[in-house]
Amino acid sequence: MPKQAHQADLQAIAVAANIAAIEAGREPSYRFKPELVCIVDTLDAGMLVFRNERFNFVGPKLKIFHWLKRIFERHDLTTFR
Numbered sequence: 697m698p699k700q701a702h703q704a705d706l707q708a709i710a711v712a713a714n715i716a717a718i719e720a721g722r723e724p725s726y727r728f729k730p731e732l733v734c735i736v737d738t739l740d741a742g743m744l745v746f747r748n749e750r751f752n753f754v755g756p757k758l759k760i761f762h763w764l765k766r767i768f769e770r771h772d773l774t775t776f777r
């Protein structure tokens with residue numbers, strides 16, 4: 697399973713929780729969930745891929761996923777802009 701942005705988010709949450717635990721004098725025991733949620737964009741359409749320890753789903757190529765990916769991209773980049 698490749699590391700994509702959703703996995704990076706889950707890892708970042710685990711890192712933040714572990715730093716908070718250390719600061720509070722506790723053991724850093726928070727683990728991240730291995731999970732891939734990604735839209736593969738082919739510019740005219742897109743495919744949803746979902747993988748975790750229990751499921752492996754690759755959806756059909758649909759136009760809606762290209763537009764959803766563009767909406768997510770704009771939403772995510774707004775934070776940094």
Ligand SMILES: Cc1cc2nc3c(=O)[nH]c(=O)nc-3n(C[C@H](O)[C@H](O)[C@H](O)COP(=O)(O)OP(=O)(O)OC[C@H]3O[C@@H](n4cnc5c(N)ncnc54)[C@H](O)[C@@H]3O)c2cc1C
Binds near residue numbers: 699701733
């Ligand atoms: C070409 C490409 C396309 C991709 N497309 C997608 C996609 O469509 N959808 C998707 O979900 N994921 C995509 N990904 C994957 C996604 O970008 C990564 O999984 C995600 O960015 C990893 O996040 P991260 O925070 O772990 O690492 P990064 O985003 O790499 O962040 C690490 C940060 O640490 C900084 N850094 C490194 N060393 C040091 C140091 N010594 N001191 C201080 N700072 C340092 C770096 O400058 C960087 O800012 C793509 C990746 C690539 C390369």
